[in-house]
Amino acid sequence: MLYIIGLGLGDERDITLRGLEAVKKCEKVYMEAYTSLLSFGLSADGLSTLEKLYGKPITVADRDMVEEKVDTMLSEAIASDVAFLVVGDPFGATTHTDLVVRAKELGVNVKVIHNASVMNAVGVCGLQLYRYGETVSIPFFTDVWKPDSFYERIQNNRKLGLHTLCLLDIRVKEPTWESLARGKKQYEPPRFMTINTAIEQLLEVEQQRGESAYDEETECVGFARLGSEDQMIVAGTMRELLAFDFGAPLHCLVIIGKTHPLEEEMLNVYRHK
Numbered sequence: 010m011l012y013i014i015g016l017g018l019g020d021e022r023d024i025t026l027r028g029l030e031a032v033k034k035c036e037k038v039y040m041e042a043y044t045s046l047l048s049f050g051l052s053a054d055g056l057s058t059l060e061k062l063y064g065k066p067i068t069v070a071d072r073d074m075v076e077e078k079v080d081t082m083l084s085e086a087i088a089s090d091v092a093f094l095v096v097g098d099p100f101g102a103t104t105h106t107d108l109v110v111r112a113k114e115l116g117v118n119v120k121v122i123h124n125a126s127v128m129n130a131v132g133v134c135g136l137q138l139y140r141y142g143e144t145v146s147i148p149f150f151t152d153v154w155k156p157d158s159f160y161e162r163i164q165n166n167r168k169l170g171l172h173t174l175c176l177l178d179i180r181v182k183e184p185t186w187e188s189l190a191r192g193k194k195q196y197e198p199p200r201f202m203t204i205n206t207a208i209e210q211l212l213e214v215e216q217q218r219g220e221s222a223y224d225e226e227t228e229c230v231g232f233a234r235l236g237s238e239d240q241m242i243v244a245g246t247m248r249e250l251l252a253f254d255f256g257a258p259l260h261c262l263v264i265i266g267k268t269h270p271l272e273e274e275m276l277n278v279y280r281h282k
């Protein structure tokens with residue numbers, strides 16, 4: 010059996026009882042470590058906290074492993090119980106549907122154990138979850154690569170008065186261009202996009218497109234480390250949030266659409282002072 014288990018957003022204690030029971034009976038435990046991270050990170054210490062709680066070693070499954078060596082994990086799950094841990098919910102934002110499809114093709118039984126996701130935790134700011142449009146991802150720009158397909162999506166959401174959740178790029182174990190050219194992979198240090206960088210990039214694209222999808226005065230909410238003890242939630246204009254220090258990752262941003270009075274009342278709790 011392959012158990013795909015959501016860990017929630019805060020720390021090791023956010024796993025559900027059902028999730029913990031499943032992990033405890035699994036012979037092998039993998040942890041997906043490239044689409045999100047727990048608030049205490051994936052440092053040696055962070056992992057050993059998880060390992061201590063579960064009473065067994067964890068294999069960190071990076072992008073290479075999940076994309077290239079997934080069949081090894083699945084063949085283990087034919088004969089024994091294997092856990093695949095995902096921070097947040099396994100089907101929140103990045104869905105691991107490809108893994109489920111591949112497992113089914115190989116005749117592996119799959120059980121999913123859900124948990125909280127960034128997709129619902131943003132509800133804490135008071136903006137109603139059913140008033141959101143398409144979620145967008147903001148990738149890190151380089152000098153020569155500035156993909157901006159998020160712009161139309163934000164524009165469309167805003168035309169309909171809907172809020173937009175912007176998920177911010179995470180670069181973990183990305184091979185450097187030079188190493189790819191040499192054929193021997195070397196990796197860049199991990200990078201997590203801040204709300205400040207996201208807003209800079211959003212405004213850069215608006216300046217180029219000039220279609221007034223949003224501007225410096227557009228109201229947003231910035232979230233850092235949602236679900237952890239020191240989570241930070243600040244509502245303000247893009248200009249205000251651009252200068253605000255949200256601290257350690259992970260960050261995400263909501264661009265506010267048309268609001269209901271009750272949403273406004275709740276947003277006031279988080280207004281930038």
Ligand SMILES: C[S@@+](CC[C@H](N)C(=O)[O-])C[C@H]1O[C@@H](n2cnc3c(N)ncnc32)[C@H](O)[C@@H]1O
Nearest residue numbers: 097098101102126127176177234235259260261
């Ligand atoms: C692929 S999504 C998260 C998927 C995860 N499985 C889930 O359900 O939450 C990753 C992005 O969500 C945002 N994110 C995830 N956890 C967060 C948190 N605790 N606080 C703020 N943003 C978070 C960040 O922008 C991050 O780059």
